[in-house]
Amino acid sequence: MKQIITVFFLVLTTSIYSQNLTIIDAETGKPVEAVAIFNKNKTISAISDEAGKVDVTEFSKDETLIFSHVSYAEFQEKKSVLKKNNYHVYLSKNSEQLDEVIVSVFKNREKTNRIAEQIAVVSSKEIARLSPQTSADLLSSVPGIKIQKSQFGGGSPVMRGMESNRVLLVVDGVRMNNAIYRKGHLQNSITVAPNLLDRTEIVFGPSSVIYGSDALGGVIHYYTKTPKLSEKGTKIKGSSFLRYSSANNEVTNVVSTELSFKKWGSFTSVSHSNFGDLRMGKNRSHGFDDWGKVPFYSDNTNTFYNDTPVVNSNENIQRNTGYSQTDLLQKFYVPFSKNTDFKLNLQYSTSSNIPRFDKLTELKGNGNLKFAEWYYGPQERLLISPQLLINPKKKWLDKGTITLAYQNMKESRIQRKFGSLERSYRKEAVDVFSLNGDFNVPLAAHRNLGYGVEIAYNDVASNSYGKTLRVNENKIVGFDGDFAVQSRYPDGGSSYLSSAFYIDYRQDINSKSTLNTGVRGTHTVLKARWIDETFIDIPQNDIRLDNQSITATIGYVYKPTKNWQLNGVVSSGFRSPNIDDVGKIREKSGRLTVPNTELGPEYAYNFEVGIQKYFNNRKFRAGLNAYYTILDQNITRIPYPFFGQSTVYYEGDEYNVIDGEILTNFNRGRAYITGFTASYEGKILNHWKTSGSITYTKGNTIDSGEGEDIPDEPLSSIPPLFGRFDLSYTNKKFEVGATLVFNAKKDISDYNLTEGIDNHDLTPIVNPDATEDINKYYGTPSWMTVGLYGKYQFTKNIAIQAQLSNLFDEHYKEFASGVSAAGRNISISLQTNF
Numbered sequence: 001m002k003q004i005i006t007v008f009f010l011v012l013t014t015s016i017y018s019q020n021l022t023i024i025d026a027e028t029g030k031p032v033e034a035v036a037i038f039n040k041n042k043t044i045s046a047i048s049d050e051a052g053k054v055d056v057t058e059f060s061k062d063e064t065l066i067f068s069h070v071s072y073a074e075f076q077e078k079k080s081v082l083k084k085n086n087y088h089v090y091l092s093k094n095s096e097q098l099d100e101v102i103v104s105v106f107k108n109r110e111k112t113n114r115i116a117e118q119i120a121v122v123s124s125k126e127i128a129r130l131s132p133q134t135s136a137d138l139l140s141s142v143p144g145i146k147i148q149k150s151q152f153g154g155g156s157p158v159m160r161g162m163e164s165n166r167v168l169l170v171v172d173g174v175r176m177n178n179a180i181y182r183k184g185h186l187q188n189s190i191t192v193a194p195n196l197l198d199r200t201e202i203v204f205g206p207s208s209v210i211y212g213s214d215a216l217g218g219v220i221h222y223y224t225k226t227p228k229l230s231e232k233g234t235k236i237k238g239s240s241f242l243r244y245s246s247a248n249n250e251v252t253n254v255v256s257t258e259l260s261f262k263k264w265g266s267f268t269s270v271s272h273s274n275f276g277d278l279r280m281g282k283n284r285s286h287g288f289d290d291w292g293k294v295p296f297y298s299d300n301t302n303t304f305y306n307d308t309p310v311v312n313s314n315e316n317i318q319r320n321t322g323y324s325q326t327d328l329l330q331k332f333y334v335p336f337s338k339n340t341d342f343k344l345n346l347q348y349s350t351s352s353n354i355p356r357f358d359k360l361t362e363l364k365g366n367g368n369l370k371f372a373e374w375y376y377g378p379q380e381r382l383l384i385s386p387q388l389l390i391n392p393k394k395k396w397l398d399k400g401t402i403t404l405a406y407q408n409m410k411e412s413r414i415q416r417k418f419g420s421l422e423r424s425y426r427k428e429a430v431d432v433f434s435l436n437g438d439f440n441v442p443l444a445a446h447r448n449l450g451y452g453v454e455i456a457y458n459d460v461a462s463n464s465y466g467k468t469l470r471v472n473e474n475k476i477v478g479f480d481g482d483f484a485v486q487s488r489y490p491d492g493g494s495s496y497l498s499s500a501f502y503i504d505y506r507q508d509i510n511s512k513s514t515l516n517t518g519v520r521g522t523h524t525v526l527k528a529r530w531i532d533e534t535f536i537d538i539p540q541n542d543i544r545l546d547n548q549s550i551t552a553t554i555g556y557v558y559k560p561t562k563n564w565q566l567n568g569v570v571s572s573g574f575r576s577p578n579i580d581d582v583g584k585i586r587e588k589s590g591r592l593t594v595p596n597t598e599l600g601p602e603y604a605y606n607f608e609v610g611i612q613k614y615f616n617n618r619k620f621r622a623g624l625n626a627y628y629t630i631l632d633q634n635i636t637r638i639p640y641p642f643f644g645q646s647t648v649y650y651e652g653d654e655y656n657v658i659d660g661e662i663l664t665n666f667n668r669g670r671a672y673i674t675g676f677t678a679s680y681e682g683k684i685l686n687h688w689k690t691s692g693s694i695t696y697t698k699g700n701t702i703d704s705g706e707g708e709d710i711p712d713e714p715l716s717s718i719p720p721l722f723g724r725f726d727l728s729y730t731n732k733k734f735e736v737g738a739t740l741v742f743n744a745k746k747d748i749s750d751y752n753l754t755e756g757i758d759n760h761d762l763t764p765i766v767n768p769d770a771t772e773d774i775n776k777y778y779g780t781p782s783w784m785t786v787g788l789y790g791k792y793q794f795t796k797n798i799a800i801q802a803q804l805s806n807l808f809d810e811h812y813k814e815f816a817s818g819v820s821a822a823g824r825n826i827s828i829s830l831q832t833n834f
Helices: 002-017 079-084 124-130 135-139 579-583
Strands: 020-025 036-038 045-047 053-055 064-069 072-078 088-091 119-123 145-148 156-159 167-171 197-204 218-224 235-245 250-260 265-275 323-337 340-351 371-376 380-390 399-417 422-442 447-472 475-483 494-510 513-529 542-558 564-575 586-588 591-593 602-615 620-632 635-639 647-650 653-656 662-667 670-683 688-703 722-730 734-743 783-795 798-805 825-833
Touching: 045 053, 064 079, 064 088, 072 079, 072 088, 119 124, 124 135, 124 197, 135 145, 135 156, 135 197, 156 167, 156 218, 494 579, 513 579
Parallel strands: 020 088, 167 218, 591 662
Antiparallel strands: 020 053, 036 045, 036 064, 064 072, 119 197, 145 156, 197 218, 235 250, 235 825, 250 265, 265 323, 323 340, 340 380, 371 399, 380 399, 399 422, 422 447, 447 475, 447 494, 494 513, 513 542, 542 564, 564 602, 586 591, 602 620, 620 670, 635 662, 647 653, 670 688, 688 722, 722 734, 734 783, 783 798, 798 825
């Protein structure tokens, strides 16, 4: 009996005086196993068990506990503070020590101090501070990224002189790039609302080992918000976001709800934005008084007809730039077992008609507007993606992610010229089915081996038709007949299949250096068929293009001291031509692009170095990344003297080969792109933070290709020198800051005048009588803007934020953009949690 009482007393004493911590993943709410806990002297240590629990009784009350895990940022806190939090510790991927930031963009959580490539991360906190109108505007804050806009409902990111189908967009592990991503300017980056994002991670340079074709300029990976589990029973949380902006009368509403249970979680968010016509800046410091002004515009709509342009009462308001967009996110999170998690990701984005502003301001030879109607129909994106996360912890497989996805994208183009009742429609629909498997093999400490497979199948449907309007007193009351219209892509259907396998290896050679290597094999098959030859006679009506490539990368990270890091990367990239490259037919600026059914892949060979210096206990960083990329067999648009037809009639106009009015995509020898980004970020004082960057890019062809007598010229999409600087002060409830953004001049001699992608004809005219464009246009004038912002946290659940951008109301256009940037803009937003 005495022994029983003794045992009972020991158990009771242990339960009363033992102090168990529970360590939880801040992103998922699940317990974290194998977290090392120790004091600063490392005289006491412990490790969390499978339930994330650890006994910290041995640590004294005032001692600081340090938490360390390979997949999380290091965290430390006093034991007395942890007691007040009921001994619950939440580990996350972010850290004040900049090299401790954890990224997932390489398909496996990894600290940035083990990665050789140039990386950028925009956290949810930073997204909230920036409060961008679109995800494209969010990217413009990232050092090294420039955004182009042909219309306000757009935003095409440029990375290292490459954009559109040379930059890979990914959302939650699923590639957004599809078979009709064009070379030029895209608006697809705006189809993920910024308020739905948990973070955005960016890798610069060819990343074809992990991501395959299209990732020549880099990878932009959007991660949407994910529900968490709750150990303490049912939790229901909600939030709302409301913003108004004066420059375009924008109103954005976002409502989100999160349900957290022990065994499953749900996150639902609906975002709706309504954008009015954009007002440009009035102060024309560049000296071109009329550049960008809109003296008259078309007020035609889907139901209203007017055969003459309308005088604009305010020439600084860019009529036909407004649109609306709705985005929905529904995500479920269900742990099937201790080692298996399931996520179901549902996303839908749709818009109103989006006017193509640069087309609606295009002039005919007589100086009158050319188009009465030119707009994109509703841009729709549907994603259904179940994902399985496994952690078997076996010798042959430590953990892995299997992602299935179905995507449906729809886009359309509707246009009609002034003086015509004929309205043409071109509609595209793309179904994409994909499977990704990304796995990690357990090796010795500080060694990681990853491998994976990817299969993606694109099915493209392209159709076109024309309707002759029936008009009664400026009202469109119906249609009088149909007429033939050339489809944008093969009207008999087309498909694009990509399959790949990769291996990625990362090893710490010693405490000061890390080796990154990888290899990927990719095979693509493109099929296309043309039926209607009313307008254009395709040399091959039924085609199949097979391409394959092996790409590789090797990177080295060297840390000679605690506060220095040197990186070096040699990598190769590969981009197989897609349906848009091979089979597109479209007109721009009086020239017609036609298919090239013999187009081949383009390759990139990249050499880059980086240097980072850390200060203030690694809370401040200054660095430089420089690169040199060789493009081999680069795909570019050139005049097509060997096209089978000498004359083509398209949309009522005539295009002649002999006049250089017919273009095609062509593999044109070699070219180079070189440049650098110098940047800094971090804390300078206890409450003060700052960041800044300067980016320079230069690109030119080296040779025109064997047997081709084409002079070397600058590459398209090469932005001028640009940069951004931020300074902010933060205390517990208040934050205030200032931003300076600048862009240097880009001379007309540095433009690519052949392809038309740079939109040199939308820059100021300096010599109207010149017969050659290089003498007629100025190029992009330099500009600089200043902005202010502030935030006040009234309570834990209510915050208000205000921004004043373009303080001096400067008029400017981003390089290659068709729309002028916003003038002075006051933006006010209200964030509430409930």
